[in-house]
Amino acid sequence: MPDQLDCICYTKGPGMGAPLLSVAIVARVLCQLWKLPLVGVNHCVGHIEMGRVVCNSKDPIILYVSGGNTQVIAYSMSRYRIFGETIDIAVGNMLDRFARVVGLSNDPSPGYNIEQLAKKGNKFVHLPYIVKGMDVSFSGLLSFIEKQKDVLKDTHTAADLCFSLQETVFSMLVEITERAMAHCNINEVLIVGGVGCNERLQEMMKIMVEERGGKLHHMDERYCIDNGCMIAYAGLLQFMNGFTTPVSESTVTQRFRTDEVLVNWRE
Amino acid sequence: MNEGTKEELISQGAEGRVYRTQFQSKDAIVKERFSKKYRHPELDAKITRSRLNSEGRNIEKCRQLGLDSPAVFLVDKHNSRLYMEYIEGCTVKEHLRLVDTNSAEALDLALRIGKAIATLHDGNIIHGDLTTSNIMLRERDVQKIVMIDFGLSYISTSLEDRAVDLYVMERAFLSTHPNSEELFSSLLTGYVQQSKNGKGVSDRLNQVRARGRKKSMLG
Structure with missing residues (x-):
């Protein structure tokens, strides 16, 4: 061997x-x-190289989203350069902590449970939407939910909160990815990392990329995590x-x- | 209003499409924010409206501060369209790709960009998306700095917002123009020279940098 x-x-x-x-x-x-x-x-x-080879993608904007990372990356002059990232906590970390606030189980994963419950929600509540150029910030959003949960629970179900959270957070991620595409003049996107398994994120990204006439590379879940x-x-x-x-x-x-x-x- | 006028798509940013056109027989561009299909309609309407408003307002404020930015011809809220002066020239990004980024001229340009940002901040305007794509040189003249793209701008008096604005610029700057640390430090020098609270902002910038994820702990 x-x-x-x-x-x-x-x-x-x-x-x-x-x-x-x-x-x-x-x-x-x-x-x-x-x-x-x-x-x-x-x-x-x-993650990036695995994504490129599995999807046969030559030069994508890479959105790397997981429990510990939130980065928008593109290749330039012998480095994978970080064009945008979170300026505080990572998106997966924020989702996990949100799941605890609304009392969701860790089995099989908090993110998966948020995704499933979000499918049952439909009443949208405005949450802090913080985009700074190609960077994002999630800590204020988490504090908002922690502080407002008792008020929100009177008017919104846990499913509504999961739904609103996903819509808000993923819009922020899609927006900074689009800004990086425009800035770097690149028309392909590759999503990697555990949060990349979320089908709503993939769907939203696909709509954005197709509006621009580009291509979203669909990552096999086994290689996304x-x-x-x-x-x-x-x-x-x-x-x-x-x-x-x-x-x-x-x-x-x-x-x-x-x-x-x-x-x-x-x- | 401009029916019959030919509109030619010149770029598709994250915010909307930009067309070149004529406005009352002046050379103009129109920036149209179209509905983003990936966004929830309520969220989309809120973002589109607030960004159109802040862009129109803050470009005007920027001009009142004595900085150059495109003249706003019309804010068409109904169609989410902003008509502005067409600026003949290039972006700073394009310019820096053509010149030696360590030349005295490039360092001087960075210094003056820093001063312009300080003036903007002293007028309580936070740009929100400072990159070398969002600063232009009128007629490709390095003396004529023009600030554009105020879609993410807002009014604030806090040190934190100023520091984060510079932090966002620093990261976009260094990833777009590798090996140009000197250029960015010249920009900061210009900022500190011009700003009413240069020391306060630069101390805060150091705090914001330390907050970034996975920074090497050395130094």
Whole structure:
């Protein structure tokens, strides 16, 4: 089995410290045991490259939305550059905390439960809509719901709140994606990350992209959420372009920005 | 009003479509905010209305502050259309792609852009979408800075809103023009020189930057 391998790829970051560290230790052990080079991979770049290969997308605007990330990314001059992002909390984090406020279960995931319940809502309530250029902010929206929940509960059902929340939050995300498309002159969009599984977000994005005569790449749910394959694939691209991580430098970091990685495998 | 006038699509931004046209025999552009089908109708109506209003108002305020921005000819609320002067020239983004971003001339342009933003903020206008695509050079002349696209603008007196406006610009600037940190720091220098509260805003900007996600903790 090891003789079929060329290198060992592991996630260098960003992420939670403990899991990153455990995997790094295993990767170091395996690479020394099997005498293979080690390649440290950026989790976000993994998502992007997996999305590009699965969808056969050459040069998209990437909306990366998950529990810990909200970024609008485009490639330029050997980097994945972040054009827009959240200036406070990530969208998935906000959805999870909202689910707790309205008392939704974590099984199978808060985001999924919001999505299902939102289908039963129809009474729209105006929530704070905060877009700053290509950036968004969600913390005020969460505070608003936390403070107003008792008042809102008199006039709106939990389903109405889920519905209004999705409509508001996803409109913000679609808007900054559209602004980045206009700014960068790019007509393809790729959504990656766990929140990208939400069908309403996909639907809204599709309407926007088609209005512009562009193309939305539909991501397979299995590869939208975190997966090992994306780390292997992004690591392979780095490895084939001469990048390896010496064991002495095989650290992990919770804060590893997408634009720190040299992307030398693209034109 | 302008029936029969030829309208030629010149760009499709996130806000709406921009056409080149004539308005009472002057060269004009018309920015039309059309309904966004992806947005809930109630949300869409609210956003479209408030942005059309703030754009019309704040362009005028910007001109009163002595800054150059397009003359507004007509705010047609019924059709969500804003008729403005056509500006012959290029965006700062296009300009910076053609010149050496480390040249003295480019640094001076950035300095003057910083001063213009400070003047805008001193007049309590927060632009809301500062990018090098939203600042133009009239007749491609680096001395003639024109502020455009006030769709996300609003009135505020808070330090936080000023700092976030600069933060948004910084991020758009550095992602659009890689390796141009010096250019942006020249812009900030200009801002601090001109602003009534330069120190307060730049201290607040440092706080806003530290809030950004996944910033390296070094330094």
